Amino acid sequence: MNNFITLKLKITLVLVICVLSTFAQQKDVAYAIIPQPVKLVPVAGSFKWTTATKLVLAANSESLSPAFKELKATFTGLKEGKAEVNTVTLILDPSIANEGYQLSVEKKAVVIKAASVQGAFWAITSLKQLAGTKIFRRKVVLRKSALDAITIPCVKIEDAPRFSWRGIHLDVSRHFFDLAYLRTMIDRMSYYKFNKFHLHLTDDQGWRIEIKKYPELTSKGAWREMNGQDSSCIALAKTNPDYAIPEKHFKMIDGKRMYGGFYTQDEMRGLIAYADSKGIEIIPEIDMPGHMMAATNLMPWLTSHGKGGQAKDFSEPLCPCKETTFEFAENVFTEIAELFPSKYIHLGADEVEKSSWKNVPECDALMKKEGLKSVDELQSYFVRRMERFFNSKGKKLIGWDEILDGGVSPTATMMYWRTWIPTAPKHAAEKGNDLIMTPGEFCYFDAQQDGGTLKKVYSFDPYKFNLNESEKKFVIGVQANIWTEYIPSERRLEYMVFPRMLAMSEVAWYKGGVDWGNFEQRVQKHFSLLDAMNINYRLPDLEGFTTQSVFVNKGVLHINKPLAGLTIRYTTDGTLPTIQSKIFQSDLTVTKPVQFKVAAFRPNGNRGDVYIINYEQQSYMKPAQLSSPKKGLKFSYYPHFYKTVNAIDEKDLASESISKAIEIPVEKTAGSFATRHKGYFYAEETGIYSFALRSDDGSVLKLGDKVFIDSDGMHTSIEKSAQIALEKGYHPFELMFLEGGGGYMLKLQYKTPSGKLKDVDASVFFH
Template sequence: MSIKKINALLGLALFLITKPGFTQELSILPQPESVKILQGKFVFSGNTVIVDHKDSVFAIAVKELKLLKKNRTAGLSNQLVFTRDASLKPEAYRLKISPKQITIAVNDKLGAFWAVQTLKQLAGTNAFKTKNTWALPALEINDQPKFSWRGVHLDVSRHFFDIAYLHRFIDRLSFYKFNKFHWHLTDDQGWRIEIKKYPELTKVGAWRKLNNQDSACLKLAETNPDYKLPEKHFKVINGEKMYGGFYTQQEIRELVAYAGAKGIEIIPEIDMPGHMQAATRQFPWLTSTGSVQKEKNFTDPICPCKETTFEFAENIFKEVAQLFPSKYIHLGADEVEKSGWKNIPECEALMKRENLKSIDEVQSYFVKRMEKYFNSMGKKLIGWDEILDGGVSPTATLMYWRTWVPTAPKHAAEKGNYIIMTPGEFCYFDAQQDAHSLQKVYGFNPRGFNLNEQEQQYVLGGQANLWTEYIPSEQRLEYMLFPRLLAMSDVLWGHQQNFETFSRKMDQQFAVLDAMHINYRFTDLKGFAENNVF
């Protein structure tokens, strides 16, 4: 028996000892809006048939139930029946399980898919076994998400994660009803997306000699193998061993389609104008000085005062837009070393021509111009909350992360900008964990931050962010993500109860995480000193 399983049993036993009168609860995460337990059970098996009335709305939900047969004829026992109900809101579902039949009523494909994920959660570890039966409790559930944006962000630039792993990553997000994958594809440390117009971006920009972050990971790997850089991400180029990797456009199309069939929209981020050294090393003419150097705090950004910059950016985003059917594209626009634009003739001419009063307004000019280009392709722009500096257009969407700028969400809402909440205090899962981390995440309120009732309507939701400077392996990634991700799913679906109830559910979820082969961090056990039987 594994250490994790032993710990799980100890934790559950300790809870039962210290909580007399405890009755087991259904471990559905995130918590549904309402649950009513009925008498009896429904037995899911290879004999169960699906009745979907040939409605394409149910296609991805039916596909998820791989072990069941489809039957277009109603009236049989031991069946699952999908129905349409136009009164239900987007992503909502109504689930009724009786001993002879399961009925799922929805108004869209996502509602049907999330209902199936609830069935899988009710099945527990059996959902991850083949040729098995699921004994499901009879019940009625009415459910819908509170937030339309329930996201997870992954940085693949600092350390690379291959396309095969990202398929498993998508599976895990969808199981807990996340619907957005924010894919941070480029940064100073590596360019991960194939761009046909500029093959050098991946031929050269996707590979590097080991940097200081890699060295720090290798030092930590001496005592923790999760910090080891996987050998599969090394390649010999011109006689030198280089670290990196990238995604071909075909791989991206396949992942986008796979995610769509799992209820998840992938939002690409190509970070501009800062964090661009993976590109500027190949094309130094993109910077204001024509050289690549380290400035005061961050690397040289690309120059928003040259038309050649916009030609380059538009060529890239044209290909990006064709690969991703998502409503949004993320421009980044964070942590820009704007001092590099001072005393540059092209920038002085731009400021005079456009009546710009500050360097902040120069960045705003870049963001607004790129937003117009996104709009011309039918896309909406998202930027980190720095896009507020220098003025923001009323149609841009803000991603709030800088907790040291507490007025940013209110400032954005007052201007009518939609907001996705990702404050570092609650949402940066690259931060080291301790005994209080899980409860900290569970206390996250996306509609807080001094927003009044009118301003709260601009909050689309929130997401967990994972930056990978010190997360080089799949094992380490999962350790940092789980079980905090389960707490975030409860927060963003929006019907969470209290942390004590959530903790009880986690006692059952650890076995499910084991069944998914996830390298999670087991929560700290409490009470041994206070409740020592010896």
């Protein structure tokens, strides 16, 4: 009898745990705030926000007035004033951490407490997200009755950011974005609690900010004829209209059709004020001494050789050995310092063609005078001198991690981007430099995306760069960078930024890599918010198929829909899917070679990525006959830089061994290298096998004598998939891979005819 009671208690306890677990998951989805708050306590009930709701700025809280204005602007039509019920109150509370806030939502009242106006902004942002999509239709909603109220779930939140620097960088030189869109960008940054907007205002391709001392920098330097990057975009626009270059950025100058644009100083002051009203600081970057062709083409005397244009690897830089260079730079930065209230100015100082300074009499003389031993130290001389000038204007210098070359002062702030220099963060921290972590592997949003990109950004750990506990304190934040060589339009920019900006916001505010499943659930909820903001975000991948598919007698095209509300359309005549194309409603049987072009469409008509699915008819590949196969693959290692795997040269072979599976059994790899895995893949049954190869950089997979998956060349982490018909037995296998620098990825998965996709392991490889 006692055993029976104990069993009943155990069953009851299990049921209670299951119910509570389910309830907790439901609550997680109900409070889909991104970035995740530090502490969130669900409370039963909801607050109804109607035209009767009153807004209250508490006594002695006048410093929060900008946030109070934002609150009023968000919920248009509401009035200030006290009331016993249905109030939203903003209170200054000095005891709360800087940029932190407390948000209490009860059935009859919402209370926001913050120690700073920035903290109040972030509380309002959380409130907006809890309000859902209705907030973007507020003028319609608030004209109606209380039945159409904006409903906010009751909750108690205590929150504060992980980092003080939560940045988004936008390059407006390569392709120009006007003030109206920059305001839109600021709105979206604020919605996800970013607080630093780093504007890359000058580069080889265009000078975008007015300098009154040198008006030709914008009258001429802001405009260009079509360049190679523009031509690439125009070619890509033939199949993807998001690559089209907006006509509004062209004008006729001296009879030529020129592309470009710039911001006057008055326009920039307006943008700075607008950003400030959203809790965001704008940081200007004027890139020197390299990336200066927009200026040196007009003023060639600024360079060492009296000419602008391209040098060996990068453009001709400013000459750091002429006083006229510093006169120019100081004149420019005097106006920049007066225009931008931020305490930071970004000098750039990356990718400098320092070889242009060699064998130059002025430089030889300066190096001798200053005791400089290399052109790296000459670069450092320029950076240090500019930093002293910045300091004289009350500003702090930021530079890309090249400022370490030749030595750096401990008061400069470094942005780390070159993942192929893994020692840079530690080197800077040891010298006492503040660090903003923006490694290209995670933070370069101009890199192409695939199904693994969002999770990759979410996994970013800014401390995971050999920093000890005392060195980690120098990491002041993280930043996502958007370089626009191949991002010419607002729609293309949004596609490249969203939704991975959401993952970066979580890394910056809370912590990335904590609970991918929970974050993914919250992102799913935010897709409707992105729709309401009319953002052209990248849809989750369509899945269930292989892009290079095969069949023997017949095949079946199956597609999994990643989001409710999507419509999947397809064509088989070579044209791109449109809103009028056939709807994919159920599996399609394939009995002859065919190419499908498939895309998902959102309810607003926006099209997602186009997937090209090729079906090829094959016979089963005959296996090889092996007398005594041994476990593992023959592994070869080549510590040399190659641009393609076809360039691998056996004279560079450094070591050979046997690897169990797809691994790189080298204790310490070179910065750039190539590998080869060779042997046999064992097919355990006859049928169609699917393979998925992910690599960063290039890789090529061969089965039999056939190139099966070709992902060659220099690129970020991407996945390619293909199918092949195999008879049971051993099949010749070869996988070549190259790493160009900056961190590598090599992963191979497969699916048997009757199984699920899984990582390859030692059980299937032989030699």
